[in-house]
Amino acid sequence: MKTGEVRKILLKEKLDAVVLFNKSPGFKYFIAEDFDHGIMIITRKENLLFLSPLYGPRFKGFKVVQWKKFKDDWLKLMKDKRIRRVGYDAGSVLLRQKRFLSKYLKAKDVGALLSALRETKTPEEMARIRKACRITDEIFKGIVNNFKSFRKESDVARHIKMAALERGAEMAFEPITASGKNAVTAHHNKDSKINKGFMVLDFGAKYKGYCSDMTRTVYVGNPSRKEVEIYEKVLRAQLSCIDKARIGMNCGELFDHAVKCLGGDAKYFLHGLGHGFGIEIHEAPSSSPKSKDRIRKGSVITIEPGYYNQKTGIGIRIEDDIYFGKKKEVLTKSTKNLMIIRG
């Protein structure tokens, strides 16, 4: 995706090439495949992949240079292509990769410029994200329908993973399936039997390398009136934030709006309101407190207020994925009415 935009960066920054190592999120992004091996070199003229001969030689839009002697062939390639000044991504590069790069070349950090390209999505990216969201909705339906067969939290997580595989997808991140008091830990990651009370289900399918990210909180057993009230308050805050969000808006302000909606309960809201996503599960913009990021045309972000009360053991989070295209669109469509599952 957008390798043409990288060339503009090269001209502006007076660089011969951008060099990305395999674990950089830009790597999968520019090659537009779920592949992360070798070294990517985007010059002013061409897209190259410096690759071990153990891998196949064909990638759309990229010319593969298979090495026999890694270092010798690297130096030869740099010389042949007259590459001396390169841009790299300081946010994702390993220390040893940076050392390798700087040993032979002048290297400049252009990570922020590269990440910014990913902040607005192309139609091709949106098609994958929409599909990922659709699969996520289907999986949620399956969880509810099969809930009686789950005994442990890990049974639910396994169901999510299998349902994604059945639909040609993977996991965008390790699912969070936190029941009862476990739901108070926003990123609960231990296994236990499914306890009564609120249960936070935070998961997302990844389709052709693109993420989705949704949270629904269901209730196992019979909720008290107070519990239903708290859920409704979080839901109203979430709906109000979705309503408020618009292109050009400051994401820190959106966070402040969530705090305002939650009122006295905002002290139980312990994380950011949301984040962009795409190739990575966390991308710009960020709706954390005091964020200066803005929602741009083509952004896709999560909106996910939460409530985590250590004393009462109540944990709630409601999260949707919102796309800001020609119009604002909620991509995740699972019901947010409190679903009561009598365990």
Add this chain to the structure above:
Amino acid sequence: MKTGEVRKILLKEKLDAVVLFNKSPGFKYFIAEDFDHGIMIITRKENLLFLSPLYGPRFKGFKVVQWKKFKDDWLKLMKDKRIRRVGYDAGSVLLRQKRFLSKYLKAKDVGALLSALRETKTPEEMARIRKACRITDEIFKGIVNNFKSFRKESDVARHIKMAALERGAEMAFEPITASGKNAVTAHHNKDSKINKGFMVLDFGAKYKGYCSDMTRTVYVGNPSRKEVEIYEKVLRAQLSCIDKARIGMNCGELFDHAVKCLGGDAKYFLHGLGHGFGIEIHEAPSSSPKSKDRIRKGSVITIEPGYYNQKTGIGIRIEDDIYFGKKKEVLTKSTKNLMIIRG
């Protein structure tokens, strides 16, 4: 695992602590869980986990320090514990993590010393690796039994992933399911319909964070006598290498032995003979050409000769996992007789 050994490194290297970031393989290793968030600090007295409050507070053998203000709380912790000189892992640290570390502390690379600890396995680790190997064998049996239901290579890969999940395991790496001419690419990673000819199935279950790694090559259709002969030659080389391997042996020599066994066909053997594994799928020792690594008591390695002939389109690899404990043990037990599947 082995945090006591880390303390010996601290004394020897005159360090106050070893600091590991979340994506370091040592992180999962020392905590002995499939968890990789926060910063791990192993001091001369205690094991600490510097963690976001979004995560739970309990980890066996580790005291969790939850931060509220990341930088301030980090500096306070370093001051309270009188940590000034730290060891880090230069092989796995990100550039920005190293910069963060060196901003406040004296940092020394002890990556090689930490990796060496993982080279020999504890009984607890071996229990997990054995289980991972057992699951891998079961999955192979399932592939053969269900082969008629697979149309594409990705169908086989999906079957492998689902079968692992059903057994409480994950994937140690993205499975390779390369049929026909695709098998010539050692790390084939594109999808296609299942072609006739040899089909390389390289996969491994990961159980409680520990890997296994097995390759079997089956034949779809009717092999020629020549094809059967080549398969038998690779198999004889593999068996001979397993027979030859022993504690104390130089791994480069073991590679040379494989080359000798393959004779004139060694020119089609395009990768190393094998590697250690554990938390990571590639660990020391390495049986690449000229390797100076040695097999140690407690090592577990793969032995995997291969044959990749671009001209004839024949690709074959046979791989087992070998443990060098009181006696030498082949942990992966799936049959290596050429399995002919009439497609």
